[in-house]
Amino acid sequence: MHELSVCQGLVNEVARVAAAHGASRVTRIAVAVGPLSGVEAPLLERAFAVARAGTVADAAVLVTEATEVAVWCESCGAETVTAPNRLVCERCGGWRVEVRRGAELLLTSIDIED
Amino acid sequence: MCEQCGCGSTPGTVRVTDSGRTISSRPAAATTVEVHAALLAENDRVAAHNRAHFEEHGVLAVNLMSSPGSGKTSLLEATLDAAAGRWRIGVIEGDLETENDALRIRAKGVPAVQITTGQACHLDAGMVHDALHALDLHALDILFIENVGNLVCPASFDLGQSANVTLLSVTEGDDKPAKYPVMFRAADLVLLAKSDLLDVLDDFDPAKARRHVRELANPAPVLAISARRPATLRPWLDWLEGGLAAVRAHPGMHAHPQGHSHRHEHSHGHEHPETAPHSHPRAADPA
Numbered sequence: 095m096h097e098l099s100v101c102q103g104l105v106n107e108v109a110r111v112a113a114a115h116g117a118s119r120v121t122r123i124a125v126a127v128g129p130l131s132g133v134e135a136p137l138l139e140r141a142f143a144v145a146r147a148g149t150v151a152d153a154a155v156l157v158t159e160a161t162e163v164a165v166w167c168e169s170c171g172a173e174t175v176t177a178p179n180r181l182v183c184e185r186c187g188g189w190r191v192e193v194r195r196g197a198e199l200l201l202t203s204i205d206i207e208d
Numbered sequence: 209m210c211e212q213c214g215c216g217s218t219p220g221t222v223r224v225t226d227s228g229r230t231i232s233s234r235p236a237a238a239t240t241v242e243v244h245a246a247l248l249a250e251n252d253r254v255a256a257h258n259r260a261h262f263e264e265h266g267v268l269a270v271n272l273m274s275s276p277g278s279g280k281t282s283l284l285e286a287t288l289d290a291a292a293g294r295w296r297i298g299v300i301e302g303d304l305e306t307e308n309d310a311l312r313i314r315a316k317g318v319p320a321v322q323i324t325t326g327q328a329c330h331l332d333a334g335m336v337h338d339a340l341h342a343l344d345l346h347a348l349d350i351l352f353i354e355n356v357g358n359l360v361c362p363a364s365f366d367l368g369q370s371a372n373v374t375l376l377s378v379t380e381g382d383d384k385p386a387k388y389p390v391m392f393r394a395a396d397l398v399l400l401a402k403s404d405l406l407d408v409l410d411d412f413d414p415a416k417a418r419r420h421v422r423e424l425a426n427p428a429p430v431l432a433i434s435a436r437r438p439a440t441l442r443p444w445l446d447w448l449e450g451g452l453a454a455v456r457a458h459p460g461m462h463a464h465p466q467g468h469s470h471r472h473e474h475s476h477g478h479e480h481p482e483t484a485p486h487s488h489p490r491a492a493d494p495a
Contacts, residue, residue, distance in 0.1 A: 096329055096330055096361035096365075099328070099330070100248060100364065103247055103248050103249070104247045107247065107249050107250065111241060115239075115241055125247060130389065132361070132390040132391075165425060178390075179386045179424070180386070180423050181393070181423060182425070189422045190425070190427070191425045193425060199247045199248065199364070200244060200246060201243045201244070201245045202243060203240050203241060203243055203244075204241050204243060205238035206239055206241055207237050207239075208237075
C-alpha cells in the first residue's frame with residue numbers, strides 16, 4: 095500500500111503548480127494511471143481523501159483516467175494492445191517490443207480558483 | 209466490483225470520486241491548468257540527485273529487490289566473501305524494523321547503513337539520500353541498496369540506482385514475473401536464488417521463469433545462483449564487473465528502468481549536467 099506515499103507526492107506537486115499560478119484553491123485534479131505504473135486507481139482515490147486534508151487541494155475532486163497497455167513491435171512494426179503481464183506483440187508474438195502506453199503515472203491537469 | 213455497487217464505473221472509464229460523492233461538473237470560476245508532470249516528480253528529483261552523486265563518484269549503485277525471505281542479505285554476504293579485495297563495497301539496508309541485516313553486513317567488515325522504514329513498504333529516494341550522508345562515496349566502487357522485501361511497492365520508486373536486480377528464489381513460483389509484472393519489468397537482472405534447491409524442487413522450471421520475464425518485453429539476463437555455492441556466483445560477479453565498467457566508461461549515462469522522466473534540480477548549491485538516459489549495465493544473457 096504505497097498509494098499514500100504517491101498521493102503525498104501528488105499533493106505536493108499540485109501545491110507547487112497552484113502556488114506558481116497564484117491560486118488559493120484547487121477544485122479538480124486529473125491524473126492518468128497506467129496498469130504498469132504499479133498504482134491502483136481505487137486505492138489512490140482512497141489515499142487522496144487522506145492526503146488532501148489541510149492542503150490547497152482540501153476540497154478538490156480527483157479524477158483518474160485509466161489507460162491501456164500498448165506495445166510497439168520491433169520485428170513487425172505493429173502497435174497492439176496487450177495484457178499488463180504479457181507484453182508481447184499481439185500480431186506476430188514477438189517479445190522484443192517497446193511499451194508505448196500503460197506505464198504512465200501523470201498529473202495531467204488541475205482546475206484552480208484565484 | 210462496480211457492477212454490484214451500481215456506481216456505473218467500469219474499467220477504462222473516467223472515475224470521479226470525492227470521498228464517495230460523485231461530481232460530474234466543475235465550478236464555473238475554475239481555470240484548468242495543463243500540467244503533464246510525473247506524480248512522483250518530487251521523488252524523481254531526489255533520485256536524479258542521488259544518481260548524479262553516484263555518477264560523479266563512479267559508483268555502481270544496485271537496487272536489490274525481492275519478496276521477503278528470497279535471500280537478498282544471504283546473497284550480499286556471499287558476494288562480499290566472493291569479492292573480498294576486488295571492490296570497495298558499501299551497503300544500505302532497508303527494513304521495517306531492526307538493525308539485524310546491517311549487523312550481518314558489518315560483521316564482514318563492510319560499511320552498512322540501516323534504514324528502518326517503520327510501516328513504509330518501500331524505500332524512496334529521500335531515504336536513500338539521507339543514508340548517503342552516512343557513507344563516503346569516494347571510498348566505494350559498488351553500493352548495494354537492499355530494498356524492503358516486497359514485490360509490489362519498491363518497483364514504483366526510483367532511488368537513483370544504476371541498475372535494478374530482482375531476486376526470485378526457487379522456493380517461490382516460476383510464474384512470479386507474470387504475477388508481479390511491474391517489478392519484473394523494471395529488473396535489469398533477474399537472479400534465480402537458492403538454486404541449490406532445484407535438485408529437490410521439481411516444480412520450479414528456470415526456463416519458464418525466463419520465459420515469463422521475456423513476456424514482459426524484458427531482455428534482462430536471468431541467472432541461477434546459490435549463496436551456498438560460491439561457484440554459481442561467478443556470472444553475477446561478472447555482471448557487476450561489467451556494470452561497474454559501464455558506469456565508469458560512460459559517466460552521465462544511466463538506466464532508469466521505471467521510465468520516469470525527471471529534471472535535475474539540486475538543493476545543494478551545485479550543478480550537475482543533464483544526463484542522457486539508458487545505458488543498461490547488462491552482461492550478455494547466456495540463455
